Amino acid sequence: MTTRATWNEWASGREAPCITDWLREISEPDWSATVNHPLFDALAAGRLSGEAFAAYMVQDYGFVDPFTALIGHAIGHAPGMADRVVLGRFMGMLTSDENDTFQRTFEAFEVPQSVREAPDYLPATLAFRDLLHDTGHGGSYAEMLAVLVVTEWLYLEWAIRITRAEGLHPLMGEWIDLHDNPAFQDFVAWLRRRLDEEAAGLDDAAFARLAERFRDTVVRERAFHDAVHPR
Template structure:
């Protein structure tokens, strides 16, 4: 399901086919299960308790370090200055606006300093962190783009899907806003376009590695959100 011949067969039966659409299709049911995860509905509808939101954010913050490292590797492997500029700008947002949301959430919900500095990460968090690090250290540019497309596109999709209630805690609303705004939508569109373009030029082995990376990243996203969902 992850070879160029698989892509060609799928594209032959889909008008205006895009590689990123095919990658999403072969990542089902994990893709839809993540985008439609009940955690996001609970968050947007004000049914997620403050402590549960803080616990989720502590786990999610564990991705900031390996994720920024992945972006750094992608900047280094990018084939053009144009790509480096876009990725660098996103790195700036991640380390400023998004980092600020995390820190203010920890303060607002009284997350102890020790828990911020040495969190008790879930196994699913650790496994996802390892995937991001491995992709940065040993993946090609297309594989790095594949991981980035998944992490950002999934978050855009769930943020566009949910309906927030009146009176939602401001920080919960801010978390949704970070993933549902014109600049973020434009960045996800750019990531998809660049992955479509890069994938076309890959040899068969590299193409399969890229597709496997995409599917594995989706699977790790689902496993992570299943694990952090309050029981």
């Protein structure tokens, strides 16, 4: 299912086939289940309590450190300065604007310092942290891009899908805004384009590993969101 031959068969007859579109398709139904997760509908409608939102953000913040490390590995493995510049700018946003949103959320919803310093991570959170660590330390540049494409593209898709209610808590609205703005849309488009380009030059074995890494990331994203907000 994740071989180059399967991709070639899927691409034949399509006018402008993209590997990232194929990767998304072979990751169903987990892809759509994540994009359409009830957590995001509750968040956008103002039905998510402050306590539930803070608990979700505590778990999600568990990805920031290993995710930042993954980006660092990607910068180091990038083929040239052009990629390093884009990835470096994204790391700058992650460690400034996004990190600040987390910290102000913890303050606003009175998350205890003990929880911030030593969170009780859910098994799904730990599994995703492991994936980020393993990809950074043992994955190819294409595999690192695959994980980044999944994490950022999924978040963009849910953010542009939802309809925000009037009177939403500012920090909840800010969380949505971080994942639905022109700069973020451009970054996701760049990630997809670079993954398409990198994947095209891989040998068959590396291509299969890339596809499996993509699918595994989607599976873990769904598992994480199901864990923090059971259906």
